Amino acid sequence: MKTVLHPAAQRGHANHGWLDSYHSFSFANYYDPNKINFGVLRVLNDDTVSGGMGFGKHPHENMEIISIPLEGDLEHQDSMGNTTVIKSGDIQVMSAGTGVFHSEYNKNKDQPVKFLQIWVIPNQKNVTPRYDQISIKSEDYQNKLLQILSPNPDDEGVWIYQNAWFYMASLSKDKSLSYKIKKEANGIYLFVLEGQLTIVDNILNTRDAIGIWDNGEELEIKAKEDSKFLLMDIPMLLE
Template sequence: MKTIMHKSDTRGKANFGWLNSYHSFSFGNYYNPERMNFGALRVLNDDTVSSGMGFGKHPHDNMEIISIPLEGDLEHKDSMGNTTIIKQGDIQVMSAGTGVFHSEYNKNSDKEVKFLQIWVTPNKKNVTPRYDQIAIDNKNIKNELYQILSPNPDDNGVWIHQDAWFHLGELENEHLQTYTLKDKKNGVYAFVLEGSVTIEDKVLEKRDGLGIWDVEQIKIKSNEASKILLMEVPITQ
């Protein structure tokens, strides 16, 4: 088993007044040659957007883009004709493929919106752009690792053009959980949204990240009430 720990306070940071963003991997003006990606996981941004503000129309191509709102309401518009609101409990995915423009704004004038912006490199280039979003029932993630993303359109959650699986769990204090990798050639990047967990012998606090590979199964123990995101992705591209 191999691991790499990314403590919360070692992440890159960008503060533009209206946007406060923490980068687990190199992004924008933050460049760290030792933190370019974790396999196919290219971007993990922890964004807070001020009321009424947001990202104007901008392009993407050949990237699988996943948004997970943590607080507030985020309005999405794109060149495929979609206008939607995503909020806590929703999972949004966009396959940029041959190219797409989109914008994201805080829908509310009286509170911030917080969300994770995640990019995964695809296993197919120049696909037809597509958009999807789902709402998950919070009961499904209580003391479970609930699948929210996979490569299979017929599976639970959204799907992307990559052999990747994401799971979300809300664990009570001292809950024990085992995660078995779908593909032993993959690795898992664990990101703590709330609380504290121990994965194997590594203690992770809020917003810490841990990459694990060369392993078929990992053991997770919550040290307090905790919420965790597991992202299983190919290690080699």
């Protein structure tokens, strides 16, 4: 088994006034040669956007982009004709493929919006751009893993062009869950949204993360206090 620990305090940080962003991997002006990616996981940004502010229209191509709102309302518009507002409980995915323009704004002027923006390198290039979103309920992942993303359009959650599976879970204090990596060539990246938990003898606190790979055994995740986390099962090799 191989592991890499990414403490919250060691993330990249950029405060632009209207945007307060923490980068788990090298992004924009933040560069760390040891944190370019974790397998096909290229970006994990923890963003807070001030009221009424946001990202103007900008392009993407050949990237799977997943947005997970944590608080507030995020308005999305894109060149495919989609105009939506996503909020806590929603999971949004966009396959940029041959190219797409989109914008993201805080829908409210009197409160911030907080969300995770995740980029996954796809296993197919130049696909037709696509958009999808789902809504989940907190009770659906209380003390269990809820699949929110997979490679299969007919499976639970949204889907992307990559052999990846994402799960959301809330664990009550002293509760535990076990997880086995889906494919031998995959690893997991576990990101703690809140609380404190243990995994492979590591104690993780809010916004800490750990990557684990080359492991064929079940992993036990135990909450030391009420906790919530995102688990990403992803290929370790770039295709």
